[in-house]
């Protein structure tokens with residue numbers, strides 16, 4: 256059986272990539288029962304930016320969204336994305352908080368957790384993986400389709416990123432207990448023939464029961480070909496998004512792949528007819544998001560910049576914005592030439608959040624100042640000092656001297672410096688009068704200001720003290 260499984264990202268990455276993560280729960284509910292009947296491997300519905308966006312823009316409790324999804328999705332596992340030790344936020348959290356987030360995610364309805372680290376440092380996901388195995392294991396004992404631990408490799412290109420590198424990392428994650436290995440190509444840098452080679456190598460190296468799951472985008476227009484070549488090489492699961500929010504910066508569309516594989520040995524088993532009414536619903540949702548101004552139809556166009564410059568699309572637009580602010584738009588080509596040099600100096604990190612911003616900002620500064628590392632932000636210093644984790648290659652010592660100026664480096668796991676923090680954060684939430692559930696502490700830990708604004712709004716709405724305020728949603732900014 257070489258049946259290909261599909262994870263549909265319509266409830267998470269599709270609208271995160273195309274519409275600033277603004278799809279509301281009420282826009283999902285009408286088709287959840289139908290989505291549950293399709294036969295997807297999983298539906299990605301939580302994690303990533305949804306957590307932030309729910310509270311910041313939509314006046315929604317992300318945990319309540321998860322519980323609602325679970326109420327309707329009785330058969331299909333809900334998949335989430337977890338940023339390793341950074342959890343659902345952007346800083347390193349202590350291990351007690353990592354455990355709590357994983358425990359509560361499963362408890363509220365998650366079935367599969369995809370965990371990754373931007374630098375591919377296994378130490379940054381070991382604590383999450385331990386918790387996923389512990390709480391997921393309990394879930395799995397009752398239902399083998401749930402409680403799955405999926406460890407993701409941040410895919411990137413560059414001199415150290417050869418087959419040997421990826422296979423070694425995948426085997427490390429498998430040995431740490433991963434049920435699935437995901438190739439996470441968030442910037443659509445993976446090319447179709449490379450995908451074939453990579454999946455072939457992973458299939459050969461990993462245990463037969465380990466599933467390989469491919470995540471790509473269609474930003475550069477290669478996404479469908481990447482998926483198809485990976486399928487030819489034996490990939491188990493691929494990510495697609497229903498057509499109204501598919502393609503472009505999002506995942507390749509679901510329907511064309513289902514049709515392509517129909518009747519072949521890779522048949523997904525999905526009935527195309529059943530997708531039609533669901534797609535019709537999301538077409539209306541996409542039109543609503545476009546009307547709100549959060550979806551610009553331009554995101555569906557093929558953008559070849561990544562193919563030419565080897566930098567992710569989002570990073571390129573950041574560079575152009577930074578240069579514009581400095582009034583140095585004419586320096587773009589110099590900055591694009593400086594990016595790979597800075598990347599080499601700091602040990603070739605994959606260019607994903609946060610390293611893409613750090614490398615990009617430093618490259619802009621080096622060019623604008625007319626001298627390399629004359630101006631160095633704290634983030635660059637921390638990256639060189641090992642505070643984001645171990646870099647794939649040694650740093651350039653000459654550059655490190657200029658950047659660190661004698662500041663200490665660490666070689667241990669960055670989170671080893673952190674004291675337990677759950678009880679302290681809980682006390683803060685309680686003393687401010689916002690505590691209604693343990694999950695509130697985790698929301699507050701992830702985005703303190705955003706969560707506090709949301710709690711204020713929620714309290715006002717519940718107590719009816721200021722219903723106008725509650726209605727206008729003036730608090731969340």
Ligand SMILES: [Mn+2]
Nearest residue numbers: 268441470472
């Ligand atoms: Mn993605």
